[in-house]
Amino acid sequence: MGFREHLEEMVHSVDGAVAASVMGFDGIAIDTVDVSANGTGDVDIQTMLVEYTNILSQLRQAAEVLESGKVTELSIGTEKLTTLARALTDEYFAVLAVAPEANLGKARYVLRINAPKIKAEL
């Protein structure tokens, strides 16, 4: 399986999932499965991912200064969308975005079990 299959598996495993992506910390997506047309249609997922990558990069720098260890996981909840991100390597991370009413525990779990599978394909 390639990235895409894992991304599709993540999106299909969680009710209310809107998008899954493998992103570089430079803000460039390797691959994205975006089914937001089915739901939270007015949020521009691609632009959001770039903005969040920027935030995640800053967090990594902050974590270094704070000596709090590497950033492993990030979750950002807004009124329209909850976005989970999980570091894969020093260069890439995986993202799963879900509707606010989705089961966040399930989404976190699905992202966690798929992360090593995606990492193995990098």
Added chain:
Amino acid sequence: MGFREHLEEMVHSVDGAVAASVMGFDGIAIDTVDVSANGTGDVDIQTMLVEYTNILSQLRQAAEVLESGKVTELSIGTEKLTTLARALTDEYFAVLAVAPEANLGKARYVLRINAPKIKAEL
């Protein structure tokens, strides 16, 4: 009850909780219960909260641009600490920091049920 009681209640309700705080988006804490001396002692909680406030403020700006609705919740996981933040008003937010091995679902729940109580005291 004042802020402090709610913050103490949060810290005592979650095994592995390290600190709880009510912060302004300007990075100034109203009150903080910090029991990190018991555990994750080498992370400077106060400095971390200021750094994370900065990140949260940027997220709020990004959310406005992205039209994804207000930022309601943020969770940042590092190797040494997981920090949950929840918006209370446009000026203040509540924070609960826990050890990585703590029950994150419980921490999220405790923060969620205490947030309106803290808000009522603002």
